[in-house]
Amino acid sequence: MTVTTTTTLAARLAEAACVTDAFALADGRVLDSYFDEYRLAADPQLLYDVTDAMAALVPEGAEVLAGIELGGVPLVVALSAATGLSAAFLRRLPKRYGSRRQIEGTSVEGRRVVLVDDVVRSGGQLVAMTRILRVAGASVTDALCVLERPLGGRLLLDDHGVVLRPLLAEADLPAPEVTS
Template identity: 75%
Template sequence: MTGTATGHLAVRLAETACVNGPFELPDGRVLDSYFDEYQMAADPHLLHDIAATMATLIPSDVEVLAGIELGGVPLVVTLSAVTGLPAAFLRRLPKRYGSKRQVEGPAVEGQRVALVDDVVRSGEQMLAMARMLRVAGAPVSDALCVLERPLGGRLLLDEHGITLRPLLTEADLLAGTSRAAS
């Protein structure tokens, strides 16, 4: 993390969205604390400030931002509003009725897409979405998130040609928690 503005965001996020207590991950691992993205998304001022800061992480050649359901959706909408880049919305599974789409929003074929999500842990979900977009003809080489937890995600994404660009790492958030408590 760099910059005073990002340090202030770490404190605000720690105060708003850090919850102590056991939290079970999809793979069965249990964390001592977790990041409640819904608390972050529910605060319009914080969400805007996060998006404005995250906008600096977007490579200049990105043409579409793609938010992963559910945590990436408020972020991608706000990032789209801040940057003027179109937003696409990614479902984990294709819709079972209506359009039956997995990608909603603008056409992504041939467009350079950056993935957007709230937290990256193992990187499995980001990788699955990148693969789906690549099959749809969209080059994906960047992923943005608010928080990177050190559970192997960066390494997995890197092995598949995807650069992870987090706003904060878990260490940054822990430092923000310490500053918020003082």
């Protein structure tokens, strides 16, 4: 992606999906802004453009793209369509009825799987999903995201043998406009 394309896409994402408001993380920390993945997923042209750009991040040899509920699911569907790779869908917990599965969609056993999520902060959710996929017999060495926030996720993933490939870093987003 060119600098112009990155800048334009970052500006569109910031306008559509970056919200300045309190946002509580699972560990109790509170951020003053957040990325609303539902606003991204609700805009078909923006979703198309984001996943078109993310397709270039998919590593050679990838066989399955695995989206983490809920933010990663629309992304992985669109990215699957853009790349032609099969998709799998990961639940945080196994379904409590019906199939009782935690991994839905394409089989991951014996395949090279790339994790897909909207935002990476601490990396804990991606590490948990990496473990689940590895127990199911998948090879997981890469994770893609739309936005990386510098809260330790890259280091944690690296410690677990997973390379983080973000489309954008938080620093790529334009500063919010100050109104007086």
